[in-house]
Amino acid sequence: NGHGNGARGALIVLEGLDRSGKSSQCLRLVSYLKGLGFPVESWHFPDRTTSVGNMISSYLSNESNLDDRTIHLLFSANRWEKRSLMEHKLRAGTTLIVDRYSYSGVAFSAAKGLDLEWCKAPELGLLAPDLVVYLDIPPEKAAERGGYGGERYEQLEFQRKVDQHYRTLHDPTWKVVDACLSMEDVEEHLRQLAKDCVSSCQNGKQLSQLWL
Ligand code: NYM
Ligand code: MG
Numbered sequence: 103n104g105h106g107n108g109a110r111g112a113l114i115v116l117e118g119l120d121r122s123g124k125s126s127q128c129l130r131l132v133s134y135l136k137g138l139g140f141p142v143e144s145w146h147f148p149d150r151t152t153s154v155g156n157m158i159s160s161y162l163s164n165e166s167n168l169d170d171r172t173i174h175l176l177f178s179a180n181r182w183e184k185r186s187l188m189e190h191k192l193r194a195g196t197t198l199i200v201d202r203y204s205y206s207g208v209a210f211s212a213a214k215g216l217d218l219e220w221c222k223a224p225e226l227g228l229l230a231p232d233l234v235v236y237l238d239i240p241p242e243k244a245a246e247r248g249g250y251g252g253e254r255y256e257q258l259e260f261q262r263k264v265d266q267h268y269r270t271l272h273d274p275t276w277k278v279v280d281a282c283l284s285m286e287d288v289e290e291h292l293r294q295l296a297k298d299c300v301s302s303c304q305n306g307k308q309l310s311q312l313w314l
Contacts, residue, residue: 109195109303109304110192110193110194110195110303110304110309111140111141111142111191111192111193111194111195111196111197111198111300111303112192112197112198112232112233112296112299112300112302112303113188113192113197113198113200113229113230113231113232113233113309114131114197114198114199114200114231114232114233114235114296114299115200115202115203115205115231115233115234115235116128116199116200116201116202116235116237116292117202117203117205117206117234117235117236117237117268118236118237118238118239118268118281119239119241119244119261119264119265119268120244120250120255120256120261121239121244121245121247121248121249121250122237122238122239122244122281123237123239123281123285123288124201124202124237125146125201126285127237127285127288127289127292128144128146128199128200128201129144130285130289130292131199131289131292131293131296132144132199134289134293134296135197135199135296135300138297140197140300141195141196141197142196142197142198142199143191143196143197143198143199144198144199144201145184145188145198145199145200145201146200146201146202147177147180147181147184147200147201147202147203147206147207148162148177148180148202149180149184152180152183152184154176154179154180154183155180157176158173158176158177158180161173161176161254162253162254162255163253163254164253164254170211170214170215170216171216173211174207174211174216174221174224175224177206177207177211178204178207178224178225179224181203181204181207181225181228182224182228185228185229188229189229189309192229192309193309197296197300197303199296200231203228203231203234204222204225204228204312204313205234205268205271207221207225208221208222208225208267208271209264209267209268209271210255210264210267212267212270213255213260213263213264213266213267218267218270222313225312225313226311226312226313226314227311227312227314228311228312229309229310229311229312230309230310230311230312230313231312232299232302232303232307233277233295233296233299234275234276234277235276235277235278235279235292235295236268236272236276236277236278236279237279237281237288238278238279238280238281239281239282240265240282241258241261241262241264241265242258243282244261244281245258245261277295279291279292279295
């Protein structure tokens with residue numbers, strides 16, 4: 103594997119509302135870890151490049167309409183179709199920095215009124231992240247940042263509901279970073295959290311499964 107010593111890579115997930123800064127921070131973190139010589143890749147869900155991802159993308163851009171449960175299961179299927187590659191990469195020593203994961207899946211669908219446990223069920227058995235960082239921003243502040251791209255869900259009222267459901271999902275292992283800090287300060291927090299997580303995985307932390 104990447105270090106020739108059996109060390110696996112870390113599965114690091116960034117979560118947060120739209121415009122919380124996840125995508126920029128993921129890219130910065132990937133370059134930083136690369137610079138330190140770690141094998142690392144940047145991933146993003148939804149992965150719009152697959153055929154399931156294409157259906158999701160056309161739903162998000164309002165080119166198609168789907169029943170709420172149907173789109174929920176497509177988002178989940180989009181993670182399942184990447185699961186074996188994900189496991190392979192991690193075991194081969196590559197750290198994955200993932201922009202959104204099952205928590206987005208549950209928070210966004212639950213915000214439409216779907217039952218939380220029903221939303222979680224199809225995620226059971228996906229790989230559990232070694233670290234979840236929540237970029238915390240009040241929905242009003244995120245909306246002020248502008249640049250909502252006009253996709254489905256990118257509205258203040260809806261993001262307020264998503265925010266509530268993210269709070270329900272929070273568990274004590276999540277690391278919460280104040281997304282209202284400067285880009286540099288958020289970046290610095292992420293660097294420390296990621297380095298600690300990568301070391302714990304190198305030191306034998308086992309891969310586990312989500313919500314089982
Ligand atoms: N989203 C994302 C979901 O509703 N369920 C999911 O499982 C995932 C991964 O898709 N508003 C929503 C959240 C976003 C939208 O994501 C597109 P992005 O990160 O803007 O491409
Ligand atoms: Mg978006």
